[in-house]
Amino acid sequence: MQxxxxxxxxxxxxxxxxxxxxxxxxxxxxxxQFIWGAELxxxxxxxxxxxxxxxxxxxxxxxxxxxxxxAVSSSVEAVTINPTNIEKENKEKVANILSEIxxxxxxxxxxxxxxxxxxxxxxRKVDKTKTDELRKWMxxxxxxxGINIDEDTKxxxxxxxxxxxxxxxxxxxxxxxxxxxxxxxEELKGTNxxxxxxxxxxxxxxxxxxxVSAIDGNSLILxxxxxxxxxxxxxxxxxxxxxxxxDGGSIIAMDxxxxxxxxxATYPAYDLNTPFEPHTDEQKAEWETLDSKDxxxxxQQMWRNKAISDTYEPGSVFKTITxxxxxxxxxxxxxxxxxxxxxxxxxxxxxxxxxxxxxxxxHGSESLRQALMNSCNPVFxxxxxxxxxxxxxxxxxxxxxxxxxxxxxxxxxxxIFIKEEKAGPVELATISFGQRFEITPLxxxxxxxxxxxxxxxxxxxxVKSIINSQTGEKTDxxxxxxxxxxxxxxxxxxxxxxxxxxSEGTGKNAKVEGxxxxxxxxxxxxxxxxxxYVTSFCGVAETDxxxxxLLITLYNPTGEGGHQGGGVAAPVxxxxxxxxxxxxxxxxx
Numbered sequence: 001m002q003x004x005x006x007x008x009x010x011x012x013x014x015x016x017x018x019x020x021x022x023x024x025x026x027x028x029x030x031x032x033q034f035i036w037g038a039e040l041x042x043x044x045x046x047x048x049x050x051x052x053x054x055x056x057x058x059x060x061x062x063x064x065x066x067x068x069x070x071a072v073s074s075s076v077e078a079v080t081i082n083p084t085n086i087e088k089e090n091k092e093k094v095a096n097i098l099s100e101i102x103x104x105x106x107x108x109x110x111x112x113x114x115x116x117x118x119x120x121x122x123x124r125k126v127d128k129t130k131t132d133e134l135r136k137w138m139x140x141x142x143x144x145x146g147i148n149i150d151e152d153t154k155x156x157x158x159x160x161x162x163x164x165x166x167x168x169x170x171x172x173x174x175x176x177x178x179x180x181x182x183x184x185x186e187e188l189k190g191t192n193x194x195x196x197x198x199x200x201x202x203x204x205x206x207x208x209x210x211x212v213s214a215i216d217g218n219s220l221i222l223x224x225x226x227x228x229x230x231x232x233x234x235x236x237x238x239x240x241x242x243x244x245x246x247d248g249g250s251i252i253a254m255d256x257x258x259x260x261x262x263x264x265a266t267y268p269a270y271d272l273n274t275p276f277e278p279h280t281d282e283q284k285a286e287w288e289t290l291d292s293k294d295x296x297x298x299x300q301q302m303w304r305n306k307a308i309s310d311t312y313e314p315g316s317v318f319k320t321i322t323x324x325x326x327x328x329x330x331x332x333x334x335x336x337x338x339x340x341x342x343x344x345x346x347x348x349x350x351x352x353x354x355x356x357x358x359x360x361x362x363h364g365s366e367s368l369r370q371a372l373m374n375s376c377n378p379v380f381x382x383x384x385x386x387x388x389x390x391x392x393x394x395x396x397x398x399x400x401x402x403x404x405x406x407x408x409x410x411x412x413x414x415x416i417f418i419k420e421e422k423a424g425p426v427e428l429a430t431i432s433f434g435q436r437f438e439i440t441p442l443x444x445x446x447x448x449x450x451x452x453x454x455x456x457x458x459x460x461x462x463v464k465s466i467i468n469s470q471t472g473e474k475t476d477x478x479x480x481x482x483x484x485x486x487x488x489x490x491x492x493x494x495x496x497x498x499x500x501x502x503s504e505g506t507g508k509n510a511k512v513e514g515x516x517x518x519x520x521x522x523x524x525x526x527x528x529x530x531x532x533y534v535t536s537f538c539g540v541a542e543t544d545x546x547x548x549x550l551l552i553t554l555y556n557p558t559g560e561g562g563h564q565g566g567g568v569a570a571p572v573x574x575x576x577x578x579x580x581x582x583x584x585x586x587x588x589x
Contacts, residue, residue, distance in 0.1 A: 056190030059217035063226040078152035079122040085146030125154040157272035164269040165305035190217035219467040223260035232263040247555035250306040256452035258479045259461045311438035315522030318434030325395040326383040327490040347378040350425040373505030384432025398485040399447040415439040445551040452546035455491035457482030499543040509570035518543040521565030532556040537569035
């Protein structure tokens with residue numbers, strides 16, 4: 001049979017089309033195989049496997065003694081579901097029991113149960129008593145497929161608001177959000193584990209589960225002493241309430257021998273277990289009047305660690321720094337030389353008369369010891385003039401006052417000084433008695449601790465040791481010192497003068513029978529023309545062999561006691577020392 005020419009043409013065209021189609025299919029197959037292959041393989045694997053996270057337990061945070069747990073992770077459980085594994089006729093029953101036991105919205109749970117996904121989280125960080133109810137129901141009904149109960153952890157703070165701004169808190173995902181929890185998150189958080197199993201397209205298990213254990217986080221031992229912290233917080237709260245300190249206050253206790261922060265408190269505090277809620281009655285009352293934006297601002301203020309994040313004018317406490325520089329430069333050699341200085345009620349600097357606080361009844365003839373006891377501004381202005389801007393700024397640098405201390409806490413602020421090249425006679429004069437510049441309380445106590453540390457700079461330390469969760473090995477954080485700022489002999493002279501401030505001068509309200517305590521009071525304006533004051537007291541015990549330095553800073557006291565450091569802050573120092581010093585003595589017995 002002969003094929004016509006037209007038929008041959010049709011056949012040839014059909015074969016040509018088939019070849020083209022086959023070529024396109026082969027090209028597509030090759031593209032999928034070589035270009036998309038890895039990605040599609042990964043997608044197939046993820047669709048055919050179900051993975052559940054086992055949350056690692058965060059490390060414990062201990063106080064310096066190791067006896068008190070300040071932050072712990074308790075064992076709780078998490079409930080997840082594999083919607084594709086739950087049989088259609090059981091979906092409403094599962095949604096109903098999950099919403100009932102865990103007090104969840106039924107419609108929300110039902111939506112998750114009906115999803116075409118491999119895994120959905122129902123609830124995390126739930127107590128075992130609740131999950132046991134679910135286990136009992138699963139046993140009674142025989143409905144088990146697609147419901148998972150896994151171990152989880154929950155962060156808990158046994159002492160509530162103790163050292164709140166230091167310790168910080170965690171979010172719902174166990175991540176540190178503030179304080180030590182945030183700064184040491186990598187050490188504390190550990191490594192999550194997982195449970196994996198292979199499934200078919202219907203979501204049915206193809207075999208056993210692979211269990212990868214979580215690795216718990218490392219633990220920390222802080223330098224904070226639970227007993228000292230409790231004493232400090234008690235008297236800080238009392239002082240802020242009694243003296244009506246509208247802007248709160250802070251207290252730091254530091255060991256000058258190694259830089260350990262024995263206590264660091266801010267008032268008002270907050271409960272670490274409920275960090276997003278107001279804590280004091282005053283905060284709760286104000287809370288109701290705030291919109292969401294203002295509430296966020298109020299919370300951030302509540303979490304703020306004033307001891308390291310807020311700057312202030314230190315006032316006359318800073319005269320200890322001017323005294324140190326004057327002694328080291330040999331401007332004064334005999335701190336008891338009578339008549340070396342004379343207060344006439346004020347001093348003129350570049351055409352500006354700066355008054356002594358007791359201008360109405362001048363101090364008259366004074367030695368350096370008497371000038372510090374009397375907190376006499378003109379004497380320290382005169383010393384600043386003799387030291388000079390260049391040399392004075394050199395001492396500020398040596399005392400670490402131009403830099404953050406580098407303490408292992410988030411949110412540390414730095415000082416605010418006029419630049420050296422712009423500092424004229426008036427600026428030098430005000431700096432020499434502690435005003436018209438700002439530093440943090442931590443910078444101030446570090447400077448005084450360096451004097452107490454025989455004149456050698458000492459860096460503050462908040463974490464003493466890290467404990468490895470796997471081996472139990474303890475790694476101590478190093479004690480860091482800097483240069484010798486002033487000689488040991490001159491440091492002893494400054495401490496001797498501070499002792500006289502407490503025994504006979506403006507700081508006598510900090511006196512504690514049986515102990516040699518040194519100190520310096522301070523009062524300054526909180527900024528210019530604000531009509532607000534900062535009152536403070538810095539104390540050292542004991543002055544012959546110092547082992548604790550205390551700085552009390554109260555913001556805008558408006559009570560009947562006034563705003564002078566000697567009358568408001570020094571008594572707080574006396575109360576704290578009266579309890580802390582016997583306690584520290586008992587530790588050494």
